[in-house]
Amino acid sequence: MLFSLARRGLAVAAVMVAAGAVAVAPGGAQAAAGMAAPAAGVATRVDVDVRAGLAAVGDVALGVNHAIWDSQLGTPEVADLLNDAGVRMVRYPGGSYADIYHWRDHTAPGGYVAPGTDFDTFMAGARRTGAEPMIIANYGTGTAQEAADWVRYANVEKGYGATYWTIGNENYGNGHYGSAWEADNHADKSPKEYAAHVVAYAQAMKAVDPSIKVGAVLTMPGNWPDGIVGSGDQGSWNQEVLTRAGAAIDFVDVHWYPGGSTPAEALTKTAHIQDAVSLLRDQISRYVGERADRIQISMTETNVDVGRNTQPGALFLADVYSGLLAQGVFTVHWWNVHNGLGTVSTVAGRTDYGDYGLLSSGNCTADNSVCQPPLNTPFAPYHALSLMGDFAKPGDRFVGTGSDNALVSTHAVRRANGDLAVLLINKDPDAEHTVALNYHGFAPASAAPAVTTFTNGADGVATGTGSTATAQTLPPYAIKLVTLHPATTGAVAPKAPAQPTATATDRTATISWPATAASVKYEVYRQNGGISELLGETTGTSLTVRNLDPGRRYTLNVLARDTAGRLSAASPPVTFTTGTPANASCTVSFRDTNDWGNGFVGSVDITNNGVNAVNGWTLAFTWPTTWQSVSSGWNATWTQESRTVRVTSDAGLAPGASTNAGFVGSYSGPNVLPTVFTLNGTVCTSA
Incomplete structure (x- = not known):
């Protein structure tokens, strides 16, 4: 009972x-999303970057x-x-x-x-x-x-x-x-x-x-x-x-x-x-x-x-x-x-x-x-x-990874003792995938890594050692955890810098952080998949990075280096989004005016801030994700190719004048609204 x-x-x-x-x-x-697989016999490239904290x-x-x-x-x-x-x-x-x-x-x-x-x-x-x-x-x-x-x-x-x-x-x-x-x-x-x-x-x-x-x-x-x-x-x-x-x-x-x-x-x-x-x-x-x-x-x-x-x-x-x-x-x-x-x-x-x-x-x-x-x-x-x-233990820090195969996902953590744990996920139900592992800011020991695997239909995980630090084979529909020791141990690297802060404009950002003992210089890296980009280095505790793209989200880390050349672990990440020009010759206001959960009515106001009339115009923007699109539009001609949308009109726009165009948009994931618009090729101020 x-x-x-x-x-x-x-x-x-x-x-x-x-x-x-x-x-x-x-x-x-x-809609079902296609997943691209590499050509037969080509290894999946996976990058792991411990500089990307x-x-x-x-x-x-x-x-x-x-x-x-x-x-x-x-x-x-x-x-x-x-x-x-x-x-x-x-x-x-x-x-x-x-x-x-x-x-x-x-x-x-x-x-x-x-x-x-x-x-x-x-x-x-x-x-x-x-x-x-x-x-x-x-x-x-x-x-x-x-x-x-x-x-x-x-x-x-x-x-x-x-x-x-x-x-x-x-x-x-x-x-x-x-x-x-x-x-x-x-x-x-x-x-x-x-x-x-x-x-x-x-x-x-x-x-x-x-x-x-x-x-x-x-x-x-x-x-x-x-x-x-x-x-x-x-x-x-x-x-x-x-x-x-x-x-x-x-x-x-x-x-x-x-x-x-x-x-x-x-x-x-x-x-x-x-x-x-x-x-x-x-x-x-x-x-x-x-x-x-x-x-x-x-x-x-x-x-x-x-x-x-x-x-x-x-x-x-x-x-x-x-x-x-x-x-x-x-x-x-x-x-x-x-x-x-x-x-x-x-x-x-x-x-x-x-x-x-x-x-x-x-x-x-x-x-x-x-x-x-x-x-x-x-x-x-x-x-x-x-x-x-076994993978994500308290005190570990996730680090950046990247895969060139949509069927292979990857994640990694750096442990406090210097070890690196890499999680590999094969989403292909039919085929195994060979993975070529590439490390940045980390040199693995030559010994075979510890490996834990869970395969389709197994009653539990299997543990042991397998393959090498740079090559792993993933069975179909499998999860594999690869844990590696660093090549050198015992050397005391500088302490990782504490949480950085950022102040951004449309093209620049100033990154600041607290000083770290035993450091002779600091290096600032931009996260970029599994391979970070060095933006600059300094002996001070702030750095201004330039030539950034307007309206783009950036995630950066700061690392310290000592007199022996030893590099610290990455700081906590700082994420910021650049703005748009403050005094552009055009202003665009983009609004979601009516949303129903997988679509919305969008309204775009365009203002000519210049001293000359605009005789015919093309407004362009790029959707931030692949799951957003324009279904239909009015007051102009709306077209979309890949993620890029163009809105064209033969109408004139006098100095100081504004016009409005609208559309019906659809989305099937987070609806991240665009923030950067060009009018006849000029980046506008976003209102």
Whole structure:
């Protein structure tokens, strides 16, 4: 009887998650993206550059979700499996259930609660795992007082030291934008109302324990309802929440179910990560204002729509965790530990149960024609998570990598002891790929590197040594972790410079950093895939770099060199975007005036700032990504070739006069708006 109820609870949760996935589809539905493979017999070139420092791995980087309808929550077997995989944060009480859950009496009206899943049981399991909790306070049917009482119980009465608390789950799914799956008893379901309650919750909770960190729910750029302005609102969900509640929060929480109708398409979606995170940081900076840089980003739900239990899910997990952590997201969580049987299919020759869980729920179809493996059997994504635990350890720093083959993804971290770990992901289900590894700023030891591999259909990871530091063979649909020692050890290099800052114009940027002991000079590198570009060197603590492109995003690192020529590790990265000329002969204002999640109406105002009339004009700009396009336009002739758009008109434009042209645009990922425009070849000021 208990097993039957547990199955029902898992099935209910699976339906709720599926509803969430459907809701994000309008913003995430994409045409299948082709993936180019190299010619037969040609090795894939992978570059790894330790001079290109990215984000450091924090103490709670690897996370997963627990749910109160999961009868295995907190059991020793599950806690130990998560510990073995390197999980350091667990989320509770489980997705949309959080907005119907009342912690004190351990009830979720309208949902199923499994026996033995109360908060204390969860915390016991978290402690056995060695993980920090991420707790979701009930916004949908709860109160600020209820959340404050939970903080008091957890941290004052029980001494659990629970630091991270999110206000609600996917609260934009409360019906305000049409789709409704998230419980919300508030008469006003607007982001303005949610923001007001976030402030109230934060104040009440921090009055109990000022040391906690409170997070607000946002949407991931490029996913529904990002960009949509609801009825009566002054801005999108993210704009409203950040503007009104930004001063009260410590982090923002997003989810990402990027979709994809095939495994190949799903595996292309990780290409969106850098732009999506950059857009989210831009929103935080723009709408929060003062001290916006203190606000962190968590990603507490992600998964795929196809191949959830088989190798596509494993490849996606390794790629998305690495990509997000490298961009500074402080924790990434898979949905879910257990979830239950979904639609059964065959993917890459393996049975896929359509189960969002890392571990088998051990259940069967209604007619018992298909049954999952025994309870708690790890699925393929679990083994990928275990590889991530070996790869990205607290204190490591991600470094730049590049691959010339779209079917081979690569990530790398530099360890504090000087070792380098390289993660290679072969997304080709049919063919192995030979990889030629090239290192920049790092010389590997001559000994064969340690290698850990997870292949399609394997029951676990295989460890040993294999190939060389410069050549590796990737089996089809495989993940390989290559760990290398440096050629020389014992020499003490200078300490890495601390966080640089940047002040930019349209063509220049001045980079500054604190002095480092034992350094005789500093070198400034621009990240460029897996091979950084040296922009300049100086004995001082600032450098002005010139000849930059207007409206372009740059990421730089500073390294110190001592009298013996030893080079330090890279500083933390500094990212900035150059502007446009302040006093150009033209001004362009580009606006998204109406967005519906995968398309928008764009408006372009063009002003002639010169003293002479313009008799016929061509406005040109380049889309920042490959997934943006113009569908149709008016008041001029609109054409697009590759990513370049040209808008032409025979009309005149007198000195001081303005004109407007509009278009319908579409996008299938983060909608990064262009910022650089030329009018008859002249770069304009962007307003």
